[in-house]
Amino acid sequence: MGLTRRKFLKTAGLTAGAVGIGLSGFDFKAWAEVQEDSEVVKRPSLCNVCASHCGMWIHVKNDRIWKVTGHEENGRSQGRLCPRAHGGIDWVYDPYRLKQPIKIEDDGSVRPIGWNQALDEIAERLTEILEEEGPEKVFYAHNPRRTGVFYGNRFMHALNVSTIMTHNAACNTARGRGFGATMGGVPSADIGNSKYVVMIGRNYGAGIRTSQLKAVNKAVKGDTTLVCVDPRQNETSIIADKWVPIKPGTDLAMVLAMCKVIIDDDSYNHEFIEEHTIGFDQFADSLDEYTPEWAEELTDVPADTIREMARGLADAAPAAIVHPTWKGAFGCNYENSTETARAVAYLNALLGNINQDGGLKFYNGPSTGSLDPDRYPAPSAPDTKRADGAGVEDEYPLATGHGLPHVLAERIKEGRVKAGFVRHHNPVRNFPDYDHMEEGFGALDLLVVFETQRSETAMVADYVLPEPSFAEREEIIESRGGSRGYLAMRTQAIPKMYSKTRSFDEIIRELAVRMGVGEYFKFTMDEANAAILEPFDISLIEFKEKGSMMVDVPQPEPWPELGTPSGKFEFYSETFEKHGAPPVAGWLPPATGLEFGDNEFRLVHGKEAYHSHTATANTPQLLQITKDYDTNRLWINASVAEEMGLADGDEVKVTSDIFSDTTRIKVTERIHPETVYYPGSYGNRTFHYRVAHEIDSLNPNDFVKYQVESIVGHAMVNEVIVTVEKV
Known part of the structure; x- marks a missing residue:
């Protein structure tokens, strides 16, 4: 039988x-x-390998992950996932995962401790700092996603702490402020319906959201003209109609010249400009010297190409876009990034494309419910001064609320900041000038890091509190906008693997009780999520089965009232003028200049489709792609390499004014001759990332010194000149 x-x-x-x-x-x-015959069940979740949080199905067999697939009703994944999501499964089964709380002693020794001891000690020390130093000397830094915001911000507000920060100062602070000052926020690009698209430093082929790739695919298969402006022929440039190699740091000159062409041709949208903008005349009058020939001298982009792009946009308007990018040329890379962002916004305004099909759109998201404030009171917003100076008069008044972690590191060393909490964020490794960041965060009297792995920031912490992996926990429902809005939730797909890990909401709730602010957390996550779903015809039990759900939302009205002080598009910003910044954007060179000596280059970096910053080089499946395709090399122009006597694969020494290291080169025609490029995915310094150390690699941040952009205070991550010489 x-x-x-x-x-x-x-x-x-x-x-x-x-x-x-x-x-x-x-x-x-x-x-x-x-085991082989066991049933496979699908459970909904959200990927956690990058900040996009794409919807996924986790296929589970015998309580283990069998595979992941894209969630069809999630606006970002739309049924597909990128390589990072598939490789990210390894995070769950990484044998070196943090499995219980640890305490790092003053001598660097590591001691596993119990949760009660860890939370008691943290609460005791934090109470002392708050009483003796004040809430101005405490901060919270995180990757701003729903659960971290919901619980972390609430906890900080309960303690009257105002310094809440994200990674944006090394990513897109200049873009946020530049677009915010001109049109009240950063819109989305309706590429799939556009007729002419110019991408400046944006690379959908590597900074992957599958929904965006679908839009680009639709565009290039149709009659859309796609132009990619980038010092390097990136993955998106390969499928574009035209790649325009530009001298890095000069994009502002090109954009100003394009604006001049459109105004001189009288091809801008008069109705939009006359009825929905302020300061146009001042801007138009400032353009006299910004001719395409002037821009060509600075950018190496031919004047005729500048005219071609400007006229192509104007002819296709309003179904035309200069992409608002993410990081690229005007996220945070240069001294002129904020002004470049404003100029790109100006160029879009000339097209009259705001909330037009094929233009830039301010999409609505689903309107969600919230906890009953009478039953579950929320703490008041803090009234204390920010520790990093972001938004503070006489410091960095134009900086965004995302904060300035690199500035904070300086202030920690000066004794002006004493305690911090960091979740799913690695500022020590992912900001320029490693020594500056490590010394700063390592000098805190109390640093608590919430992580699943021991990152570089966790290496200098006092306590590291491990959460379950993304597949082992539930989180707060997210609401997202788009051509169709959607709701999404991370549900628990597999049983918790390690009993001594705890979810962020549990940790914060227990800390809050110990800190005497537990009254603000007398609800369960299920109660919070049920309140969020209140406006929708679905129960929490039903939603946990779906995970993601499309929701019809009102589409944005063309040429709306904008979120600026005037309610109109602002070519002239009185806010900038008030704080000593130029009211109208004009030419500003990079801080490191545009003239290079022998064997000198500007070092730039970018993403790869199979890595997420420096978080995934420790993932065997994803690092294997690096090994197979030999991608951890420095790109250098072929003609320049020949002049220097360099051949593909040669080892070179790369030196900046603060750092030097060696690497191998990739010789290619796909890069501007005054530029070298290295992917930003490698160079982990924590010895816990054992897999990452299987390859020799650099991290571009090591070559960039600590510096602060003058308008919004971002980190200027491409303001570095390096010399390259053969070893």
């Missing part, structure tokens, strides 16, 4: 127990057959 599943599971449990006390008889073949 055959062994049934029910009988086998019963006897296997007994046999396993027998083996545990030294008896034999375990039938491995029968056990394997049962």
